Amino acid sequence: MNGRSRVSAIYHLAYPIVIAQLGSILQGWADTIMVGQYGTSELSAAGFVNNVFNFVIYLLLGMSYATTPVVGSHFSRGDYGKVLQTLRDSNVVNLLTSVVVVVLLLLLYINLDALHQPEELLPLMRPYFLVLLVSLPFLALFNSMKQFSDAVGDTKTPMWVMIGSNVVNLVLNYVCIFLLDWGLLGAGVATLLSRVMMPVALHLALKYGALLQSEQFLQAEAYSEHPSKGQWLLVRLGIPISVQMCLEAGSFNVCALFMGWIGATALAAHQVMCTVSTVGFMVYYGVGAAAAIRIAYFRGQDEWDEVQRTARTAFWMSVLAAVVITSTILLAGVPIARMFTTSPEVTLLFLALLPAFACYQLGDCLQTIYANSLRAIQDVRPMMISAFVAYALVSIPLAWLLAFPCGMGAVGVWWSFPFGLTTAGLLYQLRFRWKTNRIIIQNQ
Secondary structure, three states: OOHHHHHHHHHHHHHHHHHHHHHHHHHHHHHHHHHHHHOHHHHHHHHHHHHHHHHHHHHHHHHHHOHHHHHHHHHHOOOHHHHHHHHHHHHHHHHHHHHHHHHHHHHHHHOHHHHOOOHHHHHHHHHHHHHHHHHHHHHHHHHHHHHHHHHOOOOHHHHHHHHHHHHHHHHHHHHHHHHOOOOHHHHHHHHHHHHHHHHHHHHHHHHOOOOOOOHHHHHHHHOOOOOOOHHHHHHHHHHHHHHHHHHHHHHHHHHHHHHHHHOHHHHHHHHHHHHHHHHHHHHHHHHHHHHHHHHHHHHHOOOHHHHHHHHHHHHHHHHHHHHHHHHHHHHOHHHHHHHHOOOHHHHHHHHHHHHHHHHOHHHHHHHHHHHHHHHHOOOOHHHHHHHHHHHHHHHHHHHHHHHOOOOOHHHHHHHHHHHHHHHHHHHHHHHHHHHHHHHHHHHO
């Protein structure tokens, strides 16, 4: 495969993933705006609960990511019975994981008043918390089926389902929040209903779609009904991926805590900067996810030279995207800040954070692409250790050191990100190159 064909293959898999993820970001913005228009207390309560659930969503995503390399390897070898069995195994594993998470969150819910949140917000938090809790098993099933669909090369179907759910959520938000006057509870109900719709719609689209209705899959279904031990493989792969993703997300959560210690202006600027930077990350993630699909396929074919070339190509594609996105944000810094805030102090601090944001884009590209590449070759345990080093030993301590003892404040917190993300990216890349080179040498 030449370079142009490699870029084209990654691009056609990546753009539906990117579109779907950016649609989710816009939906999150719309949710925040609607809840904020209803009331300040509702917005504060939603912010706390959403921070809790965002961490959990990363955990569930990590478990579902184990599906892609396993399905991709079976699919590349034409083992369609195992492809279907892996889908069933993935649904079971992800559903059971969500049940465990729901139980743990129920314990947190019972002790919500012990978290020292404002007393007046608890009556708003509790019903919203419970409704989001009910939605998690549906989200976990959708994640499982989405990773399956992506792994067999169909990234467009999940994209349309996610876009449709975003539209439904938007309409239901307006109806439930304002017309029915349910406020924050209405936002939760809208989220629940849209998440119920997502796995149902994707299941029907996959079941009656051209791929699973093709002759090879219809024939495979007859001999793939036996019990499988593949669930344990998904668990062994999924747990390290979940830990790695939670360490990364947790480092940003801890830095948000540091921002709160610095002051309200710092916290507001941090939230705006995080929101803006997510746009770039979602593009890199789409390229990385597409690369993972291709790498899992070549791994199944035992084409390790192509595995390495695909990872390198995806990295440079993400760097090109980073240059365009970062340049745009740097040039339009003031107008972007004013979209989110009318405070001159927040705007000035946002602009002061931009140099650190620009500097960590290369590290973000590196860690996103090579984390996906390691998942695709099913080498995930060392990645978990690398994430611990990068985020727990480098990023968080450096953020505290620069912000407080060095007196850099909010700017110091953000200058820790280039070091943490780049450390993670380099460790992932070194592990990927060592692992693939070793396999290539053994095969010679």
